[in-house]
Amino acid sequence: MSGVRVLVGTRKGAFVLTSDGKREKWDVSGPHFAGWEMYHLKGSPADPNRLYASQSTGWFGQLMQRSNDGGKTWEPVGNKFAYDGVPGTHQWYDGTPHPWEFKRVWHLEPSLTDPDTVYAGVEDAALFRSTDAGATWQELSGLRGHGSGPHWQPGAGGMCLHTILLDPSDPARIFIAISAAGAFRSVDAGVTWQPINRGLRSQQIPDQDAEVGHCVHRIAMHRSRPSVLFMQKHWDVMRSDNGGDSWQEVSGNLPTDFGFVIDVHAHEPETIFVVPIKSDSEHFPPEGKLRVFRSRTGGNEWEPLAKGLPQSNCYVNVLRDAMAVDSLDECGVYFGTTGGQVYASADAGDSWAPIVRDLPAVLSVEVQTLQ
Amino acid sequence: MIRVELPAHLRTLAHVTREVQLDVEGPATQRSVLDALEARYPMLQGTIREYGSGRRRPFVRFFANSEDLSHESPDAPLPEEVASGKEPLLIVGAIAGG
Numbered sequence: 516m517s518g519v520r521v522l523v524g525t526r527k528g529a530f531v532l533t534s535d536g537k538r539e540k541w542d543v544s545g546p547h548f549a550g551w552e553m554y555h556l557k558g559s560p561a562d563p564n565r566l567y568a569s570q571s572t573g574w575f576g577q578l579m580q581r582s583n584d585g586g587k588t589w590e591p592v593g594n595k596f597a598y599d600g601v602p603g604t605h606q607w608y609d610g611t612p613h614p615w616e617f618k619r620v621w622h623l624e625p626s627l628t629d630p631d632t633v634y635a636g637v638e639d640a641a642l643f644r645s646t647d648a649g650a651t652w653q654e655l656s657g658l659r660g661h662g663s664g665p666h667w668q669p670g671a672g673g674m675c676l677h678t679i680l681l682d683p684s685d686p687a688r689i690f691i692a693i694s695a696a697g698a699f700r701s702v703d704a705g706v707t708w709q710p711i712n713r714g715l716r717s718q719q720i721p722d723q724d725a726e727v728g729h730c731v732h733r734i735a736m737h738r739s740r741p742s743v744l745f746m747q748k749h750w751d752v753m754r755s756d757n758g759g760d761s762w763q764e765v766s767g768n769l770p771t772d773f774g775f776v777i778d779v780h781a782h783e784p785e786t787i788f789v790v791p792i793k794s795d796s797e798h799f800p801p802e803g804k805l806r807v808f809r810s811r812t813g814g815n816e817w818e819p820l821a822k823g824l825p826q827s828n829c830y831v832n833v834l835r836d837a838m839a840v841d842s843l844d845e846c847g848v849y850f851g852t853t854g855g856q857v858y859a860s861a862d863a864g865d866s867w868a869p870i871v872r873d874l875p876a877v878l879s880v881e882v883q884t885l886q
Numbered sequence: 887m888i889r890v891e892l893p894a895h896l897r898t899l900a901h902v903t904r905e906v907q908l909d910v911e912g913p914a915t916q917r918s919v920l921d922a923l924e925a926r927y928p929m930l931q932g933t934i935r936e937y938g939s940g941r942r943r944p945f946v947r948f949f950a951n952s953e954d955l956s957h958e959s960p961d962a963p964l965p966e967e968v969a970s971g972k973e974p975l976l977i978v979g980a981i982a983g984g
Contacts, residue, residue: 550895551895572895573945573982574893574895574943574945574946574979574980574982575895575896575899575933575934575943575946575979576932576933576936576943577932578899578929578932578933591899591929594931594932595931595932595937596937597937597938
């Protein structure tokens, strides 16, 4: 019997939501790690019982947790993230050099094939990898050291590496994104990197053709077409059809093209989802109406999806890691809000219902499809 | 025997419900006590003092015998009351966050 397991990270703990394939009735487990900020939890595609979680607070720093039984029990694993060599400096908000300092793990991306290998995107921006199930972590320092690192600058949320995409067709190809440096690609398993930001336009930087400096919020791909990338930038929804060599805007008829999340339908590579947010200074939906927008044409033409979502007085945000899709026959879509709701759609966005309504602010949502 | 009281989050992490009692070799200092604490409870590494520099994390405080020892040298002797086990070393999460 198929089912789904939704992994929810919040400001004050983690929650595990499970349901059968109908996705109508839900069991809620949690809070796990009560009182801690849970930036991200994610399961291994190679072993769905192997989960990794990022746990942190301003008081006691970063911890990493691993589960071998689908989230029933957890054990702390290695939490030492040491930059390779002399860390050097990046730009601070005022343009002055600022030493690279580890703050937290924003995103975890388990290997597609090996449950013991997992990547971690961290703040200050760097990519780490563990090949021993999280016991130890090594920086893939070619990213920070490729040349533009001293010019990277933090976004308002910090200088975080928040997106890691592994190419299912080529184990050596990895895409990552950093706020506010931009997107980068490696074709040699993370040894060397190049910026892939051509075509991005950002009013916040003086040189529109700058190699780095763009505030990329999220990138998504469909596993069947790993050279087609979709991006929610600070402003603008973008797509690339050549693995990031160039980008075109596909914001089309969106009411606003600011936002954080973007994701792709599990079975339709040209069907994508975003949640438009009013602006960079007003982090809530336009007109107080929470709507997911879906494009079935890979962008440009968008339709609002509002059935079951609040259509008045809604002023929540949906953060960059807080949307995911399942791969059941009828694709399920999930997202969490800073108001503590996790909404689910079992019909690819046509209708929505809350699984839970009153969690702490949701930082991340991931879904595992269980057979 | 040295007594150490952990803040609630770290007690949960270390799976202890009350104060910790440690045997410390040599003079009792912040460093020797924390070394012994982390040896017994490796999951606490990095949570009280930073990796690399070994500095106390900014929102962690050390109190004992009604004194704030947070700014003492990590190698300074702890008060006799702590070294003898009469008083615990309190590791405290600072009030922060509103």
